Amino acid sequence: GAVVSQHPSWVICKSGTSVKIECRSLDFQATTMFWYRQFPKQSLMLMATSNEGSKATYEQGVEKDKFLINHASLTLSTLTVTSAHPEDSSFYICSATPRAGLMNTEAFFGQGTRLTVV
Amino acid sequence: AQSVSQHNHHVILSEAASLELGCNYSYGGTVNLFWYVQYPGQHLQLLLKYFSGDPLVKGIKGFEAEFIKSKFSFNLRKPSVQWSDTAEYFCAVSPNQAGTALIFGKGTTLSVSS
Numbered sequence: 001g002a003v004v005s006q007h008p009s010w011v012i013c014k015s016g017t018s019v020k021i022e023c024r025s026l027d028f029q030a031t032t033m034f035w036y037r038q039f040p041k042q043s044l045m046l047m048a049t050s051n052e053g054s055k056a057t058y059e060q061g062v063e064k065d066k067f068l069i070n071h072a073s074l075t076l077s078t079l080t081v082t083s084a085h086p087e088d089s090s091f092y093i094c095s096a097t098p099r100a101g102l103m104n105t106e107a108f109f110g111q112g113t114r115l116t117v118v
Numbered sequence: 119a120q121s122v123s124q125h126n127h128h129v130i131l132s133e134a135a136s137l138e139l140g141c142n143y144s145y146g147g148t149v150n151l152f153w154y155v156q157y158p159g160q161h162l163q164l165l166l167k168y169f170s171g172d173p174l175v176k177g178i179k180g181f182e183a184e185f186i187k188s189k190f191s192f193n194l195r196k197p198s199v200q201w202s203d204t205a206e207y208f209c210a211v212s213p214n215q216a217g218t219a220l221i222f223g224k225g226t227t228l229s230v231s232s
Contacts, residue, residue, distance in 0.1 A: 034219045043208060043224040044222045107212075111160075
């Protein structure tokens with residue numbers, strides 16, 4: 001199957017600093033990628049939809065100025081957590097769908113990034 | 119708004135027992151349905167998916183799911199679980215539209231004792 005790679009797998013940062021997470025589709029192009037957040041023992045919550053060449057679409061309650069998304073190419077989307085605080089500590093997961101212009105395609109997920117803000 | 123409901127939060131079974139995990143969704147249109155598994159410390163893996171056709175879908179590792187449109191359900195089943203099936207299971211739904219995200223259920227933790 002298609003491969004989606006996230007980097008880093010885990011990161012620890014100090015409160016007030018910013019952290020960038022990369023999501024790459026390694027063997028396909030993805031005009032659309034999705035960013036999810038998973039709290040311990042909970043489900044994946046969609047944060048935003050990342051569209052190549054245009055602004056991301058954020059879900060209700062997600063601060064766009066805090067979670068900056070850039071989708072600069074067909075194989076790379078980045079999520080930057082700005083001025084991170086301990087409550088931003090979570091597991092962040094991206095997904096991408098090959099041939100996003102078509103229906104009935106499976107989404108592939110990155111391995112996730114564990115962010116710990118101290 | 120779409121939503122996915124998984125009825126069982128934590129299921130504990132002995133090896134060789136049969137498994138059924140419930141999943142119901144709310145969405146008025148055509149949907150794509152998925153079950154994902156997340157083993158401890160690993161990322162999500164697709165177990166099976168339904169787009170159209172035969173409502174009984176067979177996936178990897180002996181899992182299957184049945185789509186019952188009238189009940190808005192997509193329950194996951196396995197006739198005989200193994201210790202290695204211990205994991206978190208997520209049901210997910212997406213509208214049958216290009217470029218739409220998956221909406222996940224809260225997940226079910228399956229613990230299988232040997």
